[in-house]
Amino acid sequence: SQTIHQWPATLVQPVGSPLSLECTVEGTSNPNLYWYRQAAGRGLQLLFYSVGIGQISSEVPQNLSASRPQDRQFILSSKKLLLSDSGFYLCAWSPLTAEAFFGQGTRLTVV
């Protein structure tokens, strides 16, 4: 069966520090991969999606970037975090049946 791993679960980072969140999927090949952000009390905002290695599409211009160095690995990064980057970050993958399956999320607090 397929599983998705996302880490770390929680992270506290100072303003101006770099960020790297990693997500990996097991048990499937060539999945579509997504990064979402959920701000406190708000819905899910699609940040990036990827349909293949090195293929990244950005939904919202911001302080973040994403990379897909391997088929089942998706990384969310920032060179310098802002206070507004705080939130709950969710990685997801989608098979060719349309629905998305989510990781457990990373709670990022920028201080």
Added chain:
Amino acid sequence: AQSVTQLGSHVSVSEGALVLLRCNYSSSVPPYLFWYVQYPNQGLQLLLKYTSAATLVKGINGFEAEFKKSETSFHLTKPSAHMSDAAEYFCAVSVRTSYDKVIFGPGTSLSVIP
């Protein structure tokens, strides 16, 4: 472009009462529709999905949803609410192209009153 609206950011029901969470979508092509549930500090769990088969879809935990094309709606229902149903619920739409881009509604927070 696809979009989803959910009427009511907060819904409260009594334990044992009917749960009705509303979702309306916009899509220029036949959509795939989903309901997800999120418990605090957790990821989203798929409750049910509509993918152009039966219009009445049954999901986990006793939930079901009906796709109504004429009303562009996909409302989620459960006959009898349990305390454990208290959570955030998200409706989502996806359109099959060369990728599956899942767009989420703003969510509805469900409270269950004992």
